[in-house]
Amino acid sequence: MSAAPTPTSSSLEPLIEFRGISKTYGQGQAAFLALSGIHLGIRQGEFLAIMGPSGSGKSTAMNILGCLDAPSEGEFLFQGVHVERLGRNQRALLRRHYLGFVFQGFNLLARTSAQENVELPLLYRGESALKRHTAAREALARVGLSGWERHTPAELSGGQQQRVAIARAIVTQPLVLLADEPTGNLDSHRSHEIMELLVQLNREQGITVLMVTHEPDMASYASRIVHFVDGEIASDTEQEVRTCS
Amino acid sequence: MFINAILLALREIRRNLMRSFLTILGIVIGVAAVITMVTLGNGATRMVGEQIASLGSNLLILRPGQRMGPAAFGAPNFRLADAEAIRAQVSALKAVAPMVSSGAPLVAGNNNWSSTVTGATNDYFVAGNWKIAAGRTFSEDEQHAGRAVCVIGATIQSKLFGHQNPVGAELRVKNFSCRIVGLLTSKGQGAMGMDQDDVVVMPLRTAQRRLTGNPQDVSVILLSMRDDAAPEQIMPQIRKLMRERRKIADNDDDNFNLMDTRQIAEILSGTIGTITTLLGAVAAVSLLVGGIGIMNIMLVSVTERTREIGIRLAIGALEHEVLLQFLIEAVALSAFGGIVGILFALVSCLGLSALMNMPFEFQPGINLISFAFSALIGVLFGYMPARRAARLDPIEALRHE
Numbered sequence: 001m002s003a004a005p006t007p008t009s010s011s012l013e014p015l016i017e018f019r020g021i022s023k024t025y026g027q028g029q030a031a032f033l034a035l036s037g038i039h040l041g042i043r044q045g046e047f048l049a050i051m052g053p054s055g056s057g058k059s060t061a062m063n064i065l066g067c068l069d070a071p072s073e074g075e076f077l078f079q080g081v082h083v084e085r086l087g088r089n090q091r092a093l094l095r096r097h098y099l100g101f102v103f104q105g106f107n108l109l110a111r112t113s114a115q116e117n118v119e120l121p122l123l124y125r126g127e128s129a130l131k132r133h134t135a136a137r138e139a140l141a142r143v144g145l146s147g148w149e150r151h152t153p154a155e156l157s158g159g160q161q162q163r164v165a166i167a168r169a170i171v172t173q174p175l176v177l178l179a180d181e182p183t184g185n186l187d188s189h190r191s192h193e194i195m196e197l198l199v200q201l202n203r204e205q206g207i208t209v210l211m212v213t214h215e216p217d218m219a220s221y222a223s224r225i226v227h228f229v230d231g232e233i234a235s236d237t238e239q240e241v242r243t244c245s
Numbered sequence: 246m247f248i249n250a251i252l253l254a255l256r257e258i259r260r261n262l263m264r265s266f267l268t269i270l271g272i273v274i275g276v277a278a279v280i281t282m283v284t285l286g287n288g289a290t291r292m293v294g295e296q297i298a299s300l301g302s303n304l305l306i307l308r309p310g311q312r313m314g315p316a317a318f319g320a321p322n323f324r325l326a327d328a329e330a331i332r333a334q335v336s337a338l339k340a341v342a343p344m345v346s347s348g349a350p351l352v353a354g355n356n357n358w359s360s361t362v363t364g365a366t367n368d369y370f371v372a373g374n375w376k377i378a379a380g381r382t383f384s385e386d387e388q389h390a391g392r393a394v395c396v397i398g399a400t401i402q403s404k405l406f407g408h409q410n411p412v413g414a415e416l417r418v419k420n421f422s423c424r425i426v427g428l429l430t431s432k433g434q435g436a437m438g439m440d441q442d443d444v445v446v447m448p449l450r451t452a453q454r455r456l457t458g459n460p461q462d463v464s465v466i467l468l469s470m471r472d473d474a475a476p477e478q479i480m481p482q483i484r485k486l487m488r489e490r491r492k493i494a495d496n497d498d499d500n501f502n503l504m505d506t507r508q509i510a511e512i513l514s515g516t517i518g519t520i521t522t523l524l525g526a527v528a529a530v531s532l533l534v535g536g537i538g539i540m541n542i543m544l545v546s547v548t549e550r551t552r553e554i555g556i557r558l559a560i561g562a563l564e565h566e567v568l569l570q571f572l573i574e575a576v577a578l579s580a581f582g583g584i585v586g587i588l589f590a591l592v593s594c595l596g597l598s599a600l601m602n603m604p605f606e607f608q609p610g611i612n613l614i615s616f617a618f619s620a621l622i623g624v625l626f627g628y629m630p631a632r633r634a635a636r637l638d639p640i641e642a643l644r645h646e
């Protein structure tokens with residue numbers, strides 16, 4: 001197995017940097033410019049909320065940030081590594097080693113216990129069964145789901161499922177946690193619980209959190225809010241971090 | 246890595262037990278059919294070989310008439326002198342046994358039975374590979390004088406005497422009484438399904454006088470070759486002699502036929518072999534159909550699990566890891582189907598060979614080949630769906646409903 005590209009860490013350099021990133025879908029007449037020449041730098045330990053109306057390019061930006069998609073133009077540096085030059089499998093290795101994902105629809109494997117769901121990323125890392133087991137239990141404990149290891153997603157509430165998803169994302173101790181509308185399918189009480197969990201992970205584990213949301217209430221937990229409009233950054237504001245209740 | 250892929254695949258199969266079972270059913274039936282056909286076919290070949298061998302070692306059968314079969318209408322019988330001539334002129338023969346036969350009712354005590362009575366010399370027992378289980382063969386005097394004595398087969402014994410020792414007992418054949426002097430060792434079923442033990446043998450002269458009524462004619466001559474003899478040399482010699490003695494003109498066909506039992510065995514084995522191959526091939530087609538079934542289910546599975554594949558890719562699964570997972574799933578399914586098929590075949594072979602009175606022999610070769618073939622089918626038919634899964638775009642796959 002080829003090793004993941006090893007980024008060279010430097011505290012002065014931003015962890016993630018977009019340099020004139022554009023993304024075009026389709027060709028010729030039907031071409032659609034989703035992102036046009038974005039510049040964005042994200043430092044380690046930030047809690048960034050990406051906001052904007054649908055079609056503003058925030059999902060496209062998130063896909064590129066998550067190394068799921070390649071930009072059409074521009075440079076994307078992750079710890080100094082030019083991600084735009086990497087192939088599909090190399091980007092997969094970046095995801096495997098440095099990123100964790102939380103989705104709106106939870107995206108857990110059905111008919112699979114919480115424990116096994118959380119173990120999944122470790123399986124691809126080739127960890128031993130014992131290590132997988134203990135790490136998954138720890139991750140589940142960290143999201144407050146001790147004792148729920150044997151339950152399948154169907155037996156868990158929406159909030160609990162999202163916690164399992166967060167446990168799966170952090171079980172590999174990633175540098176960056178990408179959350180795409182993590183509270184989109186949850187009621188407001190559960191939403192705040194999830195947000196507090198994310199803030200806690202950001203603060204205590206130093207995980208950089210990138211979150212797409214359209215709810216200002218959720219965005220208020222972030223340390224920085226970036227607004228996308230028509231494929232461009234309309235505003236980029238840092239704010240006081242909301243204290244957890 | 247590889248072990249992980251196997252683990253993932255097995256987990257997936259376990260998660261969908263019912264569907265997995267239905268998927269492998271085609272392979273199970275295919276493998277079971279192939280193995281059963283080939284095993285039974287080989288058993289039949291072996292059985293025919295054994296039965297022909299039990300007719301007699303290196304046996305030639307000389308009959309009147311052009312073709313083999315029971316009837317020889319039109320063609321004259323052989324004379325006793327023909328047998329003498331063969332004995333005198335053809336070397337490399339171990340035994341020359343002229344014989345006559347006639348159907349006759351048999352009575353002993355309160356039991357009766359209808360069978361074929363054979364008149365023959367002691368050479369008959371040599372040529373026919375018969376062993377004496379009890380008593381003796383005919384004495385010189387009995388053969389010469391045509392005494393009313395006989396040797397009986399195991400079937401006659403069980404039909405007329407039960408468990409009693411028949412040697413020394415009287416057997417009524419048609420209208421005369423005959424003393425049993427010997428009992429033959431059982432040979433079992435013959436090549437065409439007839440009972441070889443349903444036999445009464447008496448001296449040739451006795452049968453000629455009392456049953457067929459003609460003291461010179463013989464209907465069949467059995468010739469047993471020595472082990473070192475070459476039938477391709479002996480047979481033309483005998484044929485030439487018989488044509489001379491029966492005064493057949495050069496451009497006329499033979500009015501007798503000479504068969505080599507080994508040749509019959511080869512022909513029969515060849516035929517059974519062809520049928521076995523044919524049935525095996527038909528069964529192999531069903532194996533292929535089973536493979537298509539697996540491909541079908543794997544394709545459905547890939548579509549159904551698009552989102553799951555998206556999750557795996559997002560988490561950092563590489564293309565070849567997803568490919569391997571689905572490929573191993575297909576191979577594990579088909580290989581498991583192969584194993585179940587082998588067990589099914591074992592059961593059906595045991596049952597069918599018992600039903601058809603055939604010897605059963607476990608043949609590791611065909612079992613291994615069938616298993617390997619079923620696994621190969623998993624690779625062939627699993628590859629396309631697996632590649633489709635591996636090439637999915639993670640973003641599209643995650644959006645899939």
